[in-house]
Amino acid sequence: MLKGQNWPIDFNGDGWEEFVGAQPVYPTNAGSIIFFETGSTDTLPPYHLLSDTSMPSDFLGNHSSVFQQFADIEGDGCTDISMEYRPMNIPDRPFRKFYYGNSSFAFSDTFKIYDTTHIIAIPDMNGDSKGELITLNYGSPFPYWYTIVMSFGTKPPNLSTDAGLNLQNSSYTYITSPGDVNHDGFNDLIVHVSYYLARLFLGGNPIPTEKADEYSFSFDNSPNFSGRIGDVTGDGVDDICIGESAEYQGFPRINNRVYIMKGVRKPTGVEDESTKELPREIKIYASPNPFSGSTNVKYTIPMEGEVNITVYDIMGREVFKSTSIRTKGEHSEEIDFNLLNISSGTYMIRVSSQKENGQQATTVKVAYIK
16 A cells, blocks of 8 residues: 555554555545554454544545655654545545554544645654654745755644755655664655655754755656665665656556665764775865855865865855865865845855865855845
8 A cells, every 4th residue: 555665554552563455435435544463373364444434425535655644653652644634525625634553453542633734744853752744844944945844743743843854945746764774873764856856864863954865867767756675785774765657647667767775884874084085176065055144165175285265256256265274084164144245146155275286176056045
């Protein structure tokens, strides 16, 4: 039913995951979910039917894996269900209903909320053992280019804005959790931001707002599938699965693939500095970008020496410059554009340093929004 995209489901918290199926229109239009217990080897294991008899007859249960999620929102060891119901009549509004897991397999502990923010339930990312709820961003406290925000798990859900992810004003198609792919003790997230891009965001406390990696193939072979596959390589680190579209307008594609990227057993997702080969040229990255106040300029230089960081406007005029002596390796400097007495717009940040045969420099373009 979930196409391998979801985590193991243990609704009653007994340590055995359930085998879960769905019947979209039985016994009512709202459909039903069937939980088969797997703790025994009987030919027909015990099962439990979630069929919400309190649901109005003119509402349909959306049993797509995109709209039906499973995560332990309250952190009690029992998997909770987040289910969307859509009206057959236009004047009615869709709503989402939470069914909280429990040891007796009772489906009476519920909470109903009108879903105007496209709620998505995901496993815990900040280490408090409670799942998170992702919603669309409608403003404060994060800027509009943080397309989605995150509410940490509570019962009932309060949809407070506790974290944000910078999608650079891109829309998303769907979201999955691959597990802990960098072995830092926090679950991570894959966000498909278009029909040909998928971005990896790492968990943490606090949760980083910027992507850690991005996956893309050709436009024709769009990565429209990802899921949790666990530790395929046997090194104790969860791996990443990204799949290309299997069909187009109802016709199967024969050349598309599923890719598995190896997780990295490092807390930061990168190799130790002592064993990492430094680049021969300057590497530079600015985050966040776009930004409304300060941006952090991260750069790597191949040798020790004087480093100049200069900001230019689009006319080539210098608006900021700093000079320092740096050792070879990775460094960062925060620049507060609010102190530069400049207007909103596009600027170039140039990092330059001396090398044996002259000067080398690298530039990054940033967008400043007052």
